[in-house]
Amino acid sequence: MNKKKGTENMVSYGVIGLGRFGSALARRLAEAGEEVIVVDCSESKVKELRQYTENAYVADELSKEVLEEIGIQNCDTVIVGIGEKIDTCILTTLNVVNLGVPRVIAKAISSDQGEVLEKIGAEVVYPERDMALRLARRLLTGSVLDNISLNNNVEIAEVRLTEKSAGRSVLEMDLRRSFGLNIIALEHNGKTDTEVDPAYIFKGDEILVVIGKKENITRFEKEK
Known part of the structure; x- marks a missing residue:
């Protein structure tokens, strides 16, 4: 896993999961001048985002400890874009919420998944449905x-x-x-x-x- 020790300064946004939704979102935020942390298990996807942000990390797992070391807790808003992998999405969202991030937004692909995400404290978006x-x-x-x-x-x-x-x-x-x-x-x-x-x-x-x-x-x- 390629990662750095989490920064002490607050960061505007964190994006976990660099599929089409997460990658497009992270690029747009970075192009708008926002500081963004991006995380994914794919080295190639993370590499593509390094031209937009220095805070781009490869993580083989998304445990609370790993996310904390990356510095996700320093973000004002974190978007979890792992909608297709429902169990990973829910657990990662829970870890981010437990790290005390003020605003957590999670991508969902079904109403049942969205209901669970809301119950653990996340705002929910349905990109494909919308x-x-x-x-x-x-x-x-x-x-x-x-x-x-x-x-x-x-x-x-x-x-x-x-x-x-x-x-x-x-x-x-x-x-x-x-x-x-x-x-x-x-x-x-x-x-x-x-x-x-x-x-x-x-x-x-x-x-x-x-x-x-x-x-x-x-x-x-x-x-x-």
Whole structure:
């Protein structure tokens, strides 16, 4: 096992498991300037991440002692991306929680696995399921380009307008009163504006980024 003694300074993120999910996440965090510790049993996967972070370790086992020596306890947030190996995922998550990491996020591939992870103190994400649901939504409602689900049935969605909206102003459409939606940004001709003038007249081919209840976004899609 290639590892170093854990650092004393706090590190923003730790990523355990460098499959497609973990590797992509670690790279994006590192590219954003965050300090990241990455851990995997595969030397080749760890080697690929060393161009993004010096804190890249090969670990043949993920016991509490090994993780502590690596320095996982110094992370503010740790993401466990070993969803497919359910027993390893659960035990590793438990070890990270017991090391006192403030925020632990674990990848799950089933609701049963997710339920266990939540009970031991982790937040749970379902990358494959969430991606499938987002794709299904885009296929079923062609006007929605992408969406992000938040808490309490609230979503951020990109909605492409149609000719039906052409000639109407932002003030006239009044999405807040009519649909309970707030405009976050407007995209047109390759430009994005986050400060939308109430007097702006829609051309009918814009993309609106809105936030609101899921059912209100669906209603707006049908009536816009």
